[in-house]
Amino acid sequence: SRTAAVIPAAGRGVRLGPGAPKALRTLNGTPMLVHAVRAMAASRAVGLVVVVAPPDGAPEVRNLLDAHPLTGHDPAEILVVPGGETRQESVRLGLKALPGDIDTVLVHDAARPLVPVDTVDAVISAVRDGAPAVVPALPLADTVKQVEPRTGDAAGEPERVVGTPERALLRAVQTPQGFDRRTLDEAHEQVATEGEGATDDAGLVERLGRPVVVVPGHEEAFKVTRPLDLVLAETVLARRRA
Numbered sequence: 001s002r003t004a005a006v007i008p009a010a011g012r013g014v015r016l017g018p019g020a021p022k023a024l025r026t027l028n029g030t031p032m033l034v035h036a037v038r039a040m041a042a043s044r045a046v047g048l049v050v051v052v053a054p055p056d057g058a059p060e061v062r063n064l065l066d067a068h069p070l071t072g073h074d075p076a077e078i079l080v081v082p083g084g085e086t087r088q089e090s091v092r093l094g095l096k097a098l099p100g101d102i103d104t105v106l107v108h109d110a111a112r113p114l115v116p117v118d119t120v121d122a123v124i125s126a127v128r129d130g131a132p133a134v135v136p137a138l139p140l141a142d143t144v145k146q147v148e149p150r151t152g153d154a155a156g157e158p159e160r161v162v163g164t165p166e167r168a169l170l171r172a173v174q175t176p177q178g179f180d181r182r183t184l185d186e187a188h189e190q191v192a193t194e195g196e197g198a199t200d201d202a203g204l205v206e207r208l209g210r211p212v213v214v215v216p217g218h219e220e221a222f223k224v225t226r227p228l229d230l231v232l233a234e235t236v237l238a239r240r241r242a
């Protein structure tokens, strides 16, 4: 059995503010994408990492990764492919680059550079134990409200709350999400032909009606989305090195 990780890294990082594409921004001097690739390659099970670069940025990303080679015994192979307009499209392009002998696939956001290897291994184990789809997830700290969908003429009005789902039954899901390769290929093919986007890959598998199981996530697998997240990420890294 061979495991590969696909890392969508083609986003611009609008919420992080102006600057280089998010995956190329540095954390304590090293690009976020390099941290994310190392986090996947840290698992002994991962033999191949497919990085999905911005559509016009594949050569630059290739150079960047060549300048930060993986170390250690038998390091994972790294492929770089150009991405698309949405995360889902980028993942689909990454999956197309996988060789035929891969049977377990992780999909991991470049924007989660600090996920610990134990979390990666737990996801892989659950797939190898037979789950078609696995998500690492944590309980929520905040109460979550559902609000009314916004219509054009509601501009300026306060949002109206329509419900409060029971917090104890909610989970914040992270990456890497792990999949039986054929299940994930099928899920992405289905939406490419008929459908609306999803914000994660397991959501596509849910639409096929296949089971998705949860393993414990990790606080350090948080997504770098807004400027404050950069502060947290750099502090976590500094603490690791101390």
Ligand code: CTP
Residues within 6 Å of the ligand: 007, 008, 009, 010, 011, 012, 013, 014, 015, 016, 022, 023, 052, 083, 084, 085, 086, 087, 088, 090, 091, 108, 109, 110, 111, 112, 223, 224, 225
């Ligand atoms: N991603 C991608 N292709 C896209 C959009 C997003 O590969 N067209 C990737 C991002 O590079 C990131 C991951 O999907 O690693 C999660 O997306 P997100 O955190 O939303 O990153 P961005 O889309 O870059 O950020 P923003 O939404 O703030 O612009």
Ligand code: MG
Residues within 6 Å of the ligand: 011
């Ligand atoms: Mg985005």
